Amino acid sequence: MALINQKKWEDGHTLTCKFLDGDDFQKGKVKEKADIWLDHANLKIEFVNDGDAEIRISFQADAGSWSAIGNDCLVSSYFPTYQPTMNFGWLRDDTDDREYERVVVHEFGHALGCIHEFQSPTENLDWNTDAVYASFPAHQTTGARLISTRTFCRSIHRMGSARPSST
Amino acid sequence: MNSIMLYQFDGSLFKDGKGTPLNTQLSDQHKTMIAQMYPKTP
Numbered sequence: 001m002a003l004i005n006q007k008k009w010e011d012g013h014t015l016t017c018k019f020l021d022g023d024d025f026q027k028g029k030v031k032e033k034a035d036i037w038l039d040h041a042n043l044k045i046e047f048v049n050d051g052d053a054e055i056r057i058s059f060q061a062d063a064g065s066w067s068a069i070g071n072d073c074l075v076s077s078y079f080p081t082y083q084p085t086m087n088f089g090w091l092r093d094d095t096d097d098r099e100y101e102r103v104v105v106h107e108f109g110h111a112l113g114c115i116h117e118f119q120s121p122t123e124n125l126d127w128n129t130d131a132v133y134a135s136f137p138a139h140q141t142t143g144a145r146l147i148s149t150r151t152f153c154r155s156i157h158r159m160g161s162a163r164p165s166s167t
Numbered sequence: 168m169n170s171i172m173l174y175q176f177d178g179s180l181f182k183d184g185k186g187t188p189l190n191t192q193l194s195d196q197h198k199t200m201i202a203q204m205y206p207k208t209p
Contacts, residue, residue, distance in 0.1 A: 001172060001200045011205050040198040041205035102191040105171050112201065117173035126182045135180065 002120035007070030007113045014044040015111070018053030020084055025093045026059055033104035037112060055111055058084035065089050065103050070113030086111060169194045 009015065017034075019027050034045055054073055061084045072078055073085035086107055091100055117123055171190050178186030 041201045042207045117170045128182050
């Protein structure tokens, strides 16, 4: 697991969270699964209904599931204060519990400062680079060929959609 | 690699053809690591 030091929260920090949309079922599931990290870290989460919040959660910003990395959510040029810092694009009332857990724990991992394993400086995934390039549309790989394969592989957010292919 | 922070990648993208698993839970190793990053008793 890799965590970006500059994006960490102060130890003991209370993260304020607010839902920008979503129904009671969705909100309840996210609260339950976010707590899985908090059982092990010296951080707290406080869900607020009004006012400012550091982590602003939507279920309908777009089709993806994503989050700001750690305290990046405070940078208003990245995340204007009226916009979400975390989105769950496919978690719905009929989504099963295991999928809620997988996605919410992953996104809250980002909110605590964790990056993807394949972006870690110590990752040792042995990419088949030709296959990786081939998985992108041609116009996206023309420029990428000019940079190092490893850098390119670490920047492949788009290819690694967190959405499972089977559900 | 058992990590909630790793996407499930198809085996065809790797030289060994094995791919990465679908991880659905926080591993014991990650629980230990996050406890080191945000220690309860500094």
